Amino acid sequence: MNQISETLGVAQSGTTDVYRKITWRIMPFIVLCYLCNYLDRVNVGFAKLQMLSDLGFSDAIYGLGAGIFFIGYFIFEVPSNLILHRVGARRWIARIMITWAIISALTLVVKTPLQFYAVRFLLGVAEAGFSPGIMLYLTYWFPARKRGFAFGVYYIAIPLAGIVGGPLSGSILAAFKHSTFMAAWQWLFLIEAIPALIVGFMVLWLMVDKPGQAKWLTDDEKRLVTHAVEREEADKTAHHNARAFLSDVNIWKLCGVYFCQIIGLYGISFWLPSIIKDSGLTNVELIGWLSAIPYLVAIPAIILTGMSADRFRSRRMHFSVALVIGAIGFAASGYVGHQPVLAVAALSVAAAGILSALSLFWGIPAAFLAGTSAAAGIAGINCVGNLAGFVSPYMVGWLNVTTHNNSIGLYAVAAFMIVGAVAVRAISGKLADR
Template identity: 80%
Template sequence: MTHLSDTMPVGAAAAGDVYRKITWRIMPFIVLCYVCAYLDRVNVGFAKLQMLSDLGFSDAVYGFGAGIFFIGYFFFEVPSNLILHRVGARRWIARIMVSWAVISALTLFVKTPTQFYIVRFLLGVAEAGFSPGIMLYLTYWFPAKKRGFALGLYYIAIPLAGVVGGPLSGWILSAFAGSSTMAAWQWLFLLEAVPALLAGVAVLRLMVDRPQQAKWLSDAEKTAVTQAIDAEDASKTTHSDTRAFLSDVNIWKLCAVYFCQIIGLYGISFWLPSIIKDSGLRDVATIGWLSALPYLVAIPVIVYSGISADRFRSRRMHFSVALTIGAVGFALSGYVGQNVALAVVCLCVAAAGILSGLSLFWGMPSAFLAGTSAAAGIAGINCVGNLAGFVSPYMVGWLNVTTHDNRIGLYAVAILMVVGAVAVRAIPGRLADR
């Protein structure tokens, strides 16, 4: 028997209900997966507080090792996203998560700088494709006018990882400080790999590749969502071949802007605990709790900025303002010196600007790319931009060692963020703000 709800057209109000249903069904688990991903990517920032002295590593060694993750990421990201587009998100995301969990745990065996570099490189290879894969996945479920809010929810995972990871990492380093089995930083890598492993297995059961396969959507809802996506894709850019793709100047402009954005993101992700420590604190548990505050403040800002950008169709303006505010906060966090309270306040401003800018950015390429071009474009922009994930920690570490002034690296990061805030205006508004 056919139900009326399965045959009747979905109106505007009902369409809104469909996207709310999709949001609540797929986004919480996606956010959980990204929390696991980001925690394993940046927990090295907390391990640094003890790992460097135990192994005799300098800031320059740490910065190079933290950043070489993104070299592996760079080489394997586009192929990974193209495979995901072909075989489906469910199987490929599960493969990514299980492999990076294993490699992240293996970091506990590091003894030399070379071993540190190798395991960080392999972690980048394993994780390549996760973030752009999820962003591509969201284009299968949300049209551009609804995607800003979804991306905002997705990028809440970064501050959530900070809110959870800061206190958790501080607690592990403190609680296992007297362990006779392993050093506390080794326990950190082992224990924080477990959630990613479990979530990777759960992906196979909980993730649905496309709306047409969702048993929790009616036939009418599946048709409405599919037709909305297909109609939007018809007006987007698709490239006939690789040459046409590589010659699209707007893609390269977005790569440059994203590079500046990522300089800021990993400036704060890899160095936030050290900035707080340099302000005068030494207790790792307290540093862990204070490290959570900037991320906690960023959560409502990310959501609100995504809603506002969708409403006013002004992603470029919102992005410019957010990144500039983040740059000011980041620069001031170094300027205030030994004042712990002011340093944390400045880091709150920096995190809110940097992280809201991140979700705002990804509304731009997904607004005008479709199909294979979207798969390759999102991955390409992400992998080129994420080279800044190598440049940022290495640049800050090198400047710290060379100048003997930890503020200089922070100022350099802030300047590059302002460059990105200005450069985004080179992207045509008819593409970015639609």
């Protein structure tokens, strides 16, 4: 009996060691990739502080341009993820990053609303498949019981983008405000596209598609990781045709939940600098530094909620609580008015809740979809849900212009988040909480 316990202890220790090794080898670079992705997607929120007055754009034009990114994203999301599943993450992620870097930099040449809409649409086309592709990639390396932590580490890139991007964007706008060659917001798009271009080329020689190809794993470790994932595949859903896939009620429920959640995510991402500015501040560099605080608060929240969900196997409950907390923070940020300290505090609560829920969400579909269904399902849910990325900024911008009250849009965002927190409980199956 003692010998059996000792053997099991050694096996468990070996399993822990291999996933620790995988985490340290692949996750830092993946976080770097997503940091570049998110920075180039939402830096328009900082450019807005000067771009709108320079080009004569209204909040409604900005909201439509910020959101139209997701129309291109929607159209090409599923095809992009299916291509990644076929050709491998290394080549396809590199292609995505290089093309989006180029198109993001081209935002500096826009002069008219139509040009702004066009470049944002093309940026969405270029980025389509990146986030669901990375999430699919992680399912090749981590079984469900380890995935909550892995997704949590991955989504740390969003607050990191806020921590790095806020002060960086504010500093660029301040440093180049007297430039005679280009406006400061144009320098912002150019400078912040460079990291994505460099990292895109790095993907080609640093990323490994599957555990079996990793030279830094021993043969035993490769077998252990591969078998752990393969054992789970037998319990998951693999749709045999498009009709079966499209008729899966759980997939459509997840699309609705994710839609409500993304309303909140891009409410924060595209409007956070403006909310801080509306609280009574005008110094763009100070706004940049203060905008980093909510994201800094979110990092420990993401990690702790992911670990707790893995431990208690209650992913949906953790998700609901986190999203409700985020909604409360978001609504409070619209209520505090011209009080910068309270506005930042409320936004910190909102960011912690929203980003914790985001990291938890993707463990649900990844727990019961397999193979091509996982590739199409994750991309499809991300694709439909990310239409909220179009709705959210446009809705807030339209409500700002129509009601002349910047708080109404924030309350609307919080209401969508509450709906998502309740709706996730309708998703059936024990696997959803695994």
